Amino acid sequence: MIASAAFQSILLTWYDQFGRKDLPWQRPRTPYRVWVSEIMLQQTQVSTVVPYFQRFMAAFPTVQVLAEAELDQVLSHWAGLGYYARARNLHRTATILVAEYGGKIPADLDALLRLPGIGRSTAGAILSLAFEQPAPILDGNVKRLWIRLHGIEDSLDTQAAERRLWSLSEHYLSQQRVADYTQALMDFGASVCTRARPHCSGCAFQSHCLAWRTGRVGMLPALRPRRNKPIKSSYWLLLCDGNNRFYLEQRPPIGVWAGLWAPPQWDSREELEKQCQNLGIQLENLVWLPARRHAFSHYLLRYTPALIKVFKPPSALHDRPACWLKPEDFPQLAVPAPVRRLLAELT
Ligand code: SF4
Structure with a gap:
């Protein structure tokens, strides 16, 4: 030594x-x-x-x-x-x-x-x-x-x-x-x-x-045995109004992306569609986009966005702070990188 x-x-x-x-x-x-x-x-x-x-x-x-x-x-x-x-x-x-x-x-x-x-x-x-x-x-x-x-x-x-x-x-x-x-x-x-x-x-x-x-x-260092990360699914509702603004809500203070701003999300496609029906959104107008992946330290997130153009913003979906924002205004808010990328691509 x-x-x-x-x-x-x-x-x-x-x-x-x-x-x-x-x-x-x-x-x-x-x-x-x-x-x-x-x-x-x-x-x-x-x-x-x-x-x-x-x-x-x-x-x-x-x-x-x-x-x-x-x-x-x-x-x-x-x-x-x-x-x-x-x-x-x-x-x-x-x-x-x-x-x-x-x-x-x-x-x-x-x-x-x-x-x-x-x-x-x-x-x-x-x-x-x-x-x-x-x-x-x-x-x-x-x-x-x-x-x-x-x-x-x-x-x-x-x-x-x-x-x-x-x-x-x-x-x-x-x-x-x-x-x-x-x-x-x-x-x-x-x-x-x-x-x-x-x-x-x-x-x-x-x-x-x-x-x-x-x-x-x-x-060296010896490789850790590779463990496959679990995969979680999430379905995102991308509401876009006539001014190319997207609807974002603030996520709860606990959990992934706590306190950050992101589109409304559900664990299943059925839950998302049910919420759309409650809001009077015609399901046939939803455009399902290809699923994407984002790696967190302990799991892989597989998220599937559904885009819908709305001309009159519906009332808040969840009981959370929410806003309508253009991607160029995102620097003012804490928006996670995958959300930024996705919405910037759509505009
Ligand atoms: S393994 Fe690291 S410390 Fe050893 S010779 Fe190579 S560079 Fe130097």
């Missing part, structure tokens, strides 16, 4: 030459900007996050502004990034920070872990990047690096494997250049020790890397 001082030295030398130093949340690198970026970066690549981060900062430049914003506003700036619970937690956390911490991000591990949406790795990233406090991280990129360097073949689903990887993060933790070290770890996994086709030929850890020395780079 490579000594931790040697590991840090090699990694920081690599970072000085190749690491990312001009990401928007690094200029300036305030605790607030680090926190928001770390939440956005969960399960999402840097290139996707950058424009969202910039728009978010323009709209919510401080914790106070974020705390005072309507949740709907926050969700509309998140629309398209997915995993919307992150945006709701960000908003909740901002109100807690204002109420309990004077609008400041606490530089304390236990306090960070009590805030919604902040787990141990995110807390470690905030402490090290924003406050220069040595704190380990263990995101997907770092896990992959430890697994390959140490030739770990265990299933990653066990608590024992998780503990082992955390102990490696602690073992290699640098006490110097703390923020650079954390950023270097993230960057190295994202750009050198990548999931597919890692750049082993130019890697400074090659002679220490057990996966490379034993010809197992392509096999």
Whole structure:
């Protein structure tokens, strides 16, 4: 096993030459900007996050502004990034920070872990990047690096494997250049020790890397047994009026796309058609469009849209806030990406 001082030295030398130093949340690198970026970066690549981060900062430049914003506003700036619970937690956390911490991000591990949406790795990233406090991280990129360097073949689903990887993060933790070290770890996994086709030929850890020395780079991390995701069906009623506006309603506060705006939906075609009859819509005027799919983390959504032109908007379908909107006005509302795409295509 490579000594931790040697590991840090090699990694920081690599970072000085190749690491990312001009990401928007690094200029300036305030605790607030680090926190928001770390939440956005969960399960999402840097290139996707950058424009969202910039728009978010323009709209919510401080914790106070974020705390005072309507949740709907926050969700509309998140629309398209997915995993919307992150945006709701960000908003909740901002109100807690204002109420309990004077609008400041606490530089304390236990306090960070009590805030919604902040787990141990995110807390470690905030402490090290924003406050220069040595704190380990263990995101997907770092896990992959430890697994390959140490030739770990265990299933990653066990608590024992998780503990082992955390102990490696602690073992290699640098006490110097703390923020650079954390950023270097993230960057190295994202750009050198990548999931597919890692750049082993130019890697400074090659002679220490057990996966490379034993010809197992392509096999590690071990693939999880593939489980087919369940498929859920949904039937969407696309009401379009004479001005090319679509009828959207706000989804309930709990469940998928909670609080976002989408067309009315039912679990079966029969339920949708029954509702149409209640509204006086002739079923023969419904145009059923081809079914589409959208992947959520735990299931596949198979949704079938039915389009109908109406000239007089019917009264609200469900007992929920609703509006008529043109696709070009969607940026004002939190509309999930598949809905945006579908309605934009139809116009
Ligand atoms: S040699 Fe290859 S697998 Fe090993 S750490 Fe370097 S890039 Fe990753």
